[in-house]
Amino acid sequence: MTAPAGTLTPITAHLSDDYLQLVADGDEVGATELVGALLDDGVPAQRIIVDLIGGAQRRVGELWAANEWSVAREHAATAVGERALAAVAARTAVRPRRGRIALACVDGEWHGLPARMLAELLRLDGWRVDFLGASVPGRHLIVHLHQTGPDAVALSCMLPTRLPRAHAAITACRAAGLPVIAGGPGFGPGGRWAQRLGAHAWAATGEEAVTRLATDWPPRNVTDLPLPDGEAFIGDEEYTHLVRSRPQLIATAMDRLPEIYPPARDYDQAQAEATSEDMGHIADFLASALYVGEPDVFLDFITWTTAVLGSRGVPPTALRLGLTLIRDQLIDFPAATTMLDTALRTLPRT
Numbered sequence: 001m002t003a004p005a006g007t008l009t010p011i012t013a014h015l016s017d018d019y020l021q022l023v024a025d026g027d028e029v030g031a032t033e034l035v036g037a038l039l040d041d042g043v044p045a046q047r048i049i050v051d052l053i054g055g056a057q058r059r060v061g062e063l064w065a066a067n068e069w070s071v072a073r074e075h076a077a078t079a080v081g082e083r084a085l086a087a088v089a090a091r092t093a094v095r096p097r098r099g100r101i102a103l104a105c106v107d108g109e110w111h112g113l114p115a116r117m118l119a120e121l122l123r124l125d126g127w128r129v130d131f132l133g134a135s136v137p138g139r140h141l142i143v144h145l146h147q148t149g150p151d152a153v154a155l156s157c158m159l160p161t162r163l164p165r166a167h168a169a170i171t172a173c174r175a176a177g178l179p180v181i182a183g184g185p186g187f188g189p190g191g192r193w194a195q196r197l198g199a200h201a202w203a204a205t206g207e208e209a210v211t212r213l214a215t216d217w218p219p220r221n222v223t224d225l226p227l228p229d230g231e232a233f234i235g236d237e238e239y240t241h242l243v244r245s246r247p248q249l250i251a252t253a254m255d256r257l258p259e260i261y262p263p264a265r266d267y268d269q270a271q272a273e274a275t276s277e278d279m280g281h282i283a284d285f286l287a288s289a290l291y292v293g294e295p296d297v298f299l300d301f302i303t304w305t306t307a308v309l310g311s312r313g314v315p316p317t318a319l320r321l322g323l324t325l326i327r328d329q330l331i332d333f334p335a336a337t338t339m340l341d342t343a344l345r346t347l348p349r350t
């Protein structure tokens, strides 16, 4: 017998540790056997998806960020999570009794697993879900919507750097008369950038989305819903300049780095590539911050990246110099330089 979803939380810390160990070992068979045994014991599929599989993925993220796990180990762990989720889905068929939802990750967003988790939660609640997977280009999404005629669109965005693309997708869905529910931490604390970009609703978690969609959804007269205030700032001149000049910005910063940061003179190819990638992240988060007019997009990234680089032995000085090299090339852009100056002030002094 299956207990109703949400009535108990039978995923103990001990069970989570066991599952994380299987994930850490890349043991797909062990992980699918474990979730199968839990289903046999009557543990609700929702608890397995959210608490066990999702909880382990978040832990994997912490281990990667702390440089305890390599990218390869993280990839292997994610593959086990996907397999375990598929095993739960295969065991829990539910006949659709609600509407049809298209669920996609926005263009350039490769975190497909959280969206897949949401897809399964919605399916368990009786929705027919068209899961379109990771990184769905806006124009293909719209073609799909016209071909299939869903009742709503759910858009997943885990990284704020994808906000401009999320905005394009939301705008296109609105134009097609479809309500959009947005989700994922990329939309900011409390989903505040989702609302600013025109989404009709936002939910922090898959379970919150299920409740929301089951109660007050869809909004009536979707096409009449007013766009939020502040549309005008979006995608201004500074953002456009930054996006266009991104390759040049990074190349110039990389050329100048050894002059002002002598350790960079001895970087091997892998270190140089990682540094160039970090410069790219600085440019991308800055561009998104400019796009939505929210310095916090950039400042949150700086806090996060200081910790990640620190755990890899890169001192705040290196980040400070990287930011300065980008700033020096953007002196004619007041919003960008203000954000960079604020970020520079927040960096720990060494």
Ligand code: B12
Pocket: 050, 053, 054, 055, 057, 058, 059, 060, 061, 062, 064, 065, 074, 075, 078, 108, 109, 110, 111, 112, 113, 114, 115, 117, 118, 154, 155, 156, 157, 158, 159, 160, 181, 182, 183, 184, 185, 202, 203, 204, 205, 206, 207, 209, 300, 301, 304, 308
């Ligand atoms: C696995 C993983 C990857 C995998 C994804 C594989 C896959 N198939 O999903 C890969 C390797 C591709 C990846 C790549 C990157 N990643 Co990554 N990744 C992760 C990791 C470890 C797990 C993600 C996950 O599955 N979380 C588990 C679920 C349960 O999370 P959740 O947020 O609670 O999910 C719920 C909500 O988000 C919500 N939700 C999600 N979508 C939607 C949609 C709607 C409509 C609604 C209503 C709700 C909703 O419902 C979910 C279920 O309840 C996270 C760490 C973490 N803490 O999440 C980092 C993380 C997200 N990644 C991060 C980074 C930086 C990257 C890279 C930039 C790394 C790099 N240097 O290249 C790239 C970017 C790729 C890209 N452009 O998308 C950072 C982001 C930090 C930041 N500042 O934003 C994180 C947080 C890691 C960290 N601790 O630093 N990553």
